[in-house]
Amino acid sequence: MDFQPTEERRMLADMIGKFIQNDYPLKERLTAGSSALGYCPTAYSTMAQLGLIGALFEEEVGGFGGSGFDIATVFTELGKGLVVEPLNDTALTTGYILAQTDQLDLVEQIVLGEKRVALGLIENGADYDWSAPETLARKTDAEWQLNGVKTSVKFAHGADALIVSAQTQSAPGISLFLIEAAATGLAEHPFQTVDGGNACEITLHNTPAQLLGVEGAAYPLIDAAAARATLALCAEALGLMERIKDMTIDYMRTRKQFGSELGKFQALQHRVAQMLLEIEQAKSAVINAANDLQAPADERNRAISAAKYSIGRIGCAVAEEAIQLHGGIGMTWEYDLGHFAKRLVMIDHEWGDQDFHLMRFAES
């Protein structure tokens, strides 16, 4: 056994860390996060040029990584910088689907940051279940046409294309379709997200689309893509928690009340200690999930659900506890912590929350 990251991944992590430190100030991130696009296209391109997207894909499809540990390395570092650019939503997840369905030209453009493709699976906003879309695909003489509504499609505004799930009349099961952003009958209704960023409600009315892969057989493919997306989210959350931990420790060491540093009060010491050990558990959950990403689907999904449950539970607890330990200053926009906490809690709302994954683990 060896728990040390490889030399390549260490260098990758260092490189991302330096980029964030030198070229990704939080102030600009917050501005980008509340802009119409919800992110900064220039920053996105820079990250692609630095190879951050390439690290998420295997060599055969134009990348230089693609393993669970590569994905975890990139997204942990992005989490430390509270990076809002949608490398998960418009590159990792959709790029994987496109690679598996032989759309290699588009994958190459995604890796280079030249194209961004969003993913629309969810239709009922309260639900995390994507297995039974009501969006309907109909084959006309010349092409497929889609009708339906997708919700919370992250970063669809400004994307070049969309992948959406649908059912077809001719085959049971789910199918995936590629839609150009400018396709007829597609209407997007963008809205802000509370953690900075953007999502859309997408309505499709007789919208022309291209079938990806085999009709009715997309379930395992979506499942595998979801595993990647979920692993990336867990790793991002870990990066966020590492920063929150540093901020909290720093505050406990320096803030004085009642004549001494907060960190000298035993009641608070124990709470910080609890936070630190929980974060270590979260880190182990992410390592397990990264390790099992290539495992058979059942095994992989157990590890992914174990990680997402752990991250959901621990992440919310860390966010709330860090704010409480900071007191009023933790409630302010000017202080960094709140923005990290918002993103950390919202990660519990993407790709299934802690209850969803706890049940999925129990039932598997």
Add this chain to the structure above:
Amino acid sequence: MDLNFTEADQAFRQEVIEFLSVELPADISRRVHADLPVSKEDTEFWHAVLHKRGWLTYNWPKSFGGVGWSPVQQSIFEEECATAGAPRILPFGLKMLAPVLMAFGSKEQQEHWLPRMCDGTDWWCQGYSEPGSGSDLASLKTTAVKQGDHYVINGQKTWTTLGQYANMIFCLVRTNSDTKPQAGISFILVDLATPGIEMRPIRTLDGGQEVNEVFFTDVRVPASNLVGEENKGWTYAKYLLAHERNGIANVGISGQKLARLKRLSLTQKRNGKPLADDPLFAARLARLEIELRNLETTNLRVLDGFSKGAGPGPESSMLKIIGSELEQNFDDLTRRALGRHAQAHTPQVFEPGYNGPQVAPQDMANQSAAYFNKRKVSIYGGSNEIQKNIITKMILGL
């Protein structure tokens, strides 16, 4: 032991419900139910409506113009106001300053300030915390130096809630630095129009603006604005903390949030079925409902005890801790119930003429922001850690 409401209580509840159904405008209750900020105008309007009926001072003693309700009646009133979506009564004047003036203010101060906070002449805010004095409030450094018939105030206050709407502030200031910190603090009333005062907004993590910093530079305040005796301010502040009990458990608001969650769980879907049928969610909701039932009785027991002359003991601190955590847990579960849509931040759906997407159910459009905003309730008014210190100090007696 009899936990039943009397017929008189039930008739009283009906009277409150009828009053609210007639007097509370729908657009105000809609905003309150959606956890949106209530405007200055709407708050002042609601105060005036309550004042006209004589209920604005529902928790004041009869001798000062209160209505003389029993603790049970007060609770019924708070519960029904929350259920109806009435704006909360601003606590700073009516629930915080008023009891201090009644106990320690001069007759002139009582006669001058109490009617003005009822008729809307004054909007009070609080000047307690300072950048270096949060939980350790007694370490506060803002000074008031007596010069003739004035005090001259210099320093900075922070976390002043809704100070942007206020014309008056009550402050704890240091009048003696040569003694132990608690023994050198005074309680003074300051007109915010006095030269030398600057109020600056603090933006909170949810993007809202309800708290402020207040800077004092050579601010001259008439000595007649000192409440009680010089250097006794800490005693008055502590008195207030121990006597602040009405509504502190937030039972009405939590009850309203429970009802809202139950409604929501019938319409939201999880794994294709109603959320209410999800066993994990159902268990989370059940736990909160049980906590609330327990708190309702704890709250009434405490209020009943006070009305029979018990205390003041650690009860206010207990109610504050349980009530604030329960309210936060309801906001937490509401966020969970929204699932994927919790991430949407679309408070603009409440604006007239809005034609964008309706993402979450409409009254939930500000919920994620509200969840983050409500992290404050375990921090302000003496953090829950400080409340626990108070409880153990009283009970252990060490």
